[in-house]
Structures are given as structure tokens and as C-alpha cells.
Amino acid sequence: MSAPTVPIVARCSIGCTWRGIDTAHCAGCHETFADADVFATHRRATRTRSTCKRPEALGLVARFGVWNLPPMTVHDRRARWAAARAHRDA
Numbered sequence: 001m002s003a004p005t006v007p008i009v010a011r012c013s014i015g016c017t018w019r020g021i022d023t024a025h026c027a028g029c030h031e032t033f034a035d036a037d038v039f040a041t042h043r044r045a046t047r048t049r050s051t052c053k054r055p056e057a058l059g060l061v062a063r064f065g066v067w068n069l070p071p072m073t074v075h076d077r078r079a080r081w082a083a084a085r086a087h088r089d090a
Contacts, residue, residue, distance in 0.1 A: 034068035
């Protein structure tokens with residue numbers, strides 16, 4: 001018999017909590033994202049500093065306090081990512 005699994009819970013310096021192995025939390029804006037790719041889309045980095053884009057401005061949707069891409073087909077997802085990256089780099 002295997003041991004029961006315990007959900008991974010993390011907490012940041014200001015008290016935000018989140019669960020999940022792949023979940024990414026931003027120390028800059030304290031938003032939580034479904035995975036590292038979604039997190040990276042909201043960050044714009046230069047040599048001297050990084051800034052955060054508002055998740056809703058990138059078309060992300062929050063579900064249970066975690067930002068993610070809206071449900072869509074693979075084709076739609078690729079087009080949305082290309083647009084989000086272009087917006088991020090603008």
C-alpha cells in the first residue's frame with residue numbers, strides 16, 4: 001500500500017500561498033501562474049531590471065487564484081502565445 005500524497009503548499013514573503021509542483025509565483029507582482037511558461041510570458045526582462053505585465057492584459061484567466069491560458073484548441077493556443085510574446089516584447 002502506498003503512502004497518501006500530500007499537496008505541495010508554498011508561501012511567499014508577504015503570505016501568498018499556492019499549491020502544485022509546476023505552479024510559478026512572481027516575487028515582483030505576487031501573482032501565481034499555472035506553469036513557468038505562463039509566468040515567463042508576463043515578465044519583461046532587460047539587462048538592468050524586470051517588469052511585470054498585467055495577466056489580464058495578456059489574455060490570461062484566473063481560476064482558483066492561478067493565472068493560466070484560457071481553454072482553447074492547440075492551433076488557437078499557438079496563435080495566442082505568439083501574440084502574447086509580441087505584446088510582451090513591445
